[in-house]
Amino acid sequence: MSPMDALAAIGWDPAFAAGFGRHAAAGHVPARVVAEERGSFTVHDGMTTRPAAVSGRLRHESNGDALAFPAVGDWVAMARTDDGGRSTIHAVLERRSVLVRRAPTDHRTVAQIIAANVDVVFIVSSLNDELNLRRLERYLAVAWESGGLPVIVLSKADLDDDRDGHRSMVEAVAPGVEVIVASALAGEGMEAVLAHLSPGRTVAFIGSSGVGKSTLVNALAGRELMTTSGIREDDARGHHTTTRRQLVPLATGLVIDTPGMRELALLDGEGLASAFDDIDQLATTCRFSDCGHRSEPGCAIRAAVADGSLDADRLDAFERLQREARRSERANDVVARQAERRKWTLISKSVNRHMREKYGDER
Ligand SMILES: Nc1nc2c(ncn2[C@@H]2O[C@H](COP(=O)(O)OP(=O)(O)O)[C@@H](O)[C@H]2O)c(=O)[nH]1
Ligand SMILES: [Mg+2]
Ligand SMILES: [Zn+2]
Structure with missing residues (x-):
């Protein structure tokens, strides 16, 4: 296999190649992040996998922003290494898609990347749980x-x-989304899952733990x-499950497994x-374009709840998520402003230092 075919097999394509010019000029080569665990990466260059770490400069420039850091699925520019040792990641290539959630605990960063450059997101929910x-x-x-x-897989x-x-029930809350009923153990519904895979894709x-x-x-x-x-391992807990995000290259396509998320x-x-x-569609038929769907006359949403065509719990869930999203957006703004301020503080310090060096303290 040529190096280009080898890269294509792990998802490289002309669009990524088109953005790689300046990295190639810097002597860097493309690689894909296939695993990440507490800041240590494993990257695949089409031929082999090797450990990698981000450069000091990339770390500095990302300035605590998790979105600027590499994540599983990312294409990165790395320094060529011949000794099979640890490689240095110099840049993250522009993403085609990125699965992000709000970081539940870390208050310094708002976002956490689940996976990058994902074509199909299988949302797994098990049929034996409620x-x-x-x-x-x-x-x-x-x-x-x-x-x-998004594609929903109802497992087990x-x-x-x-x-x-x-x-x-699930189709009613997932407009326009394919719902696959599957059993990995009984081999049911697997063709429908496989239909979304193809080499390079x-x-x-994603989904809760144990699904x-x-x-x-x-x-x-x-x-x-x-x-x-x-599978029981003989450690104290008795259980050993996926603890890290991982991209696995299969002959049929590239598959990312993720650990369950509590939040x-x-x-x-x-x-x-x-x-x-x-x-969203219903709201466009409310009499007033700025309808708040409370007690306005001609509200299509209230009418749909009244005639039973829209589930009141679903409307309630939508409004809750909207409020949560607005709060989250405000928090993002605060963190973004703080990051911006840190950046300007650093810049003005270095400008001051530069001015002092040039003109002395008396200026
Ligand atoms: N009966 C049944 N059990 C399953 C099926 N798929 C997974 N399981 C079981 O569910 C448990 C959790 O599976 P696992 O793949 O580790 O879940 P994960 O945490 O989402 O990765 C294991 O005991 C599996 O054997 C299925 O299709 N049918
Ligand atoms: Mg797992
Ligand atoms: Zn309305």
């Missing part, structure tokens, strides 16, 4: 926001005896690539209109 439609709506908003295509179908009922599995994401990845791989919570908070409202397309 279906949480509100959680699905939240995942859908995040997936739409990413720029990738072998444990469910009302799959048709559950499927229609990247898919990611069967790693089992799906193993079924696609045809072998035990990922540890699943069904999935919205970063902003970008994906909400798509996730709630039904409500």
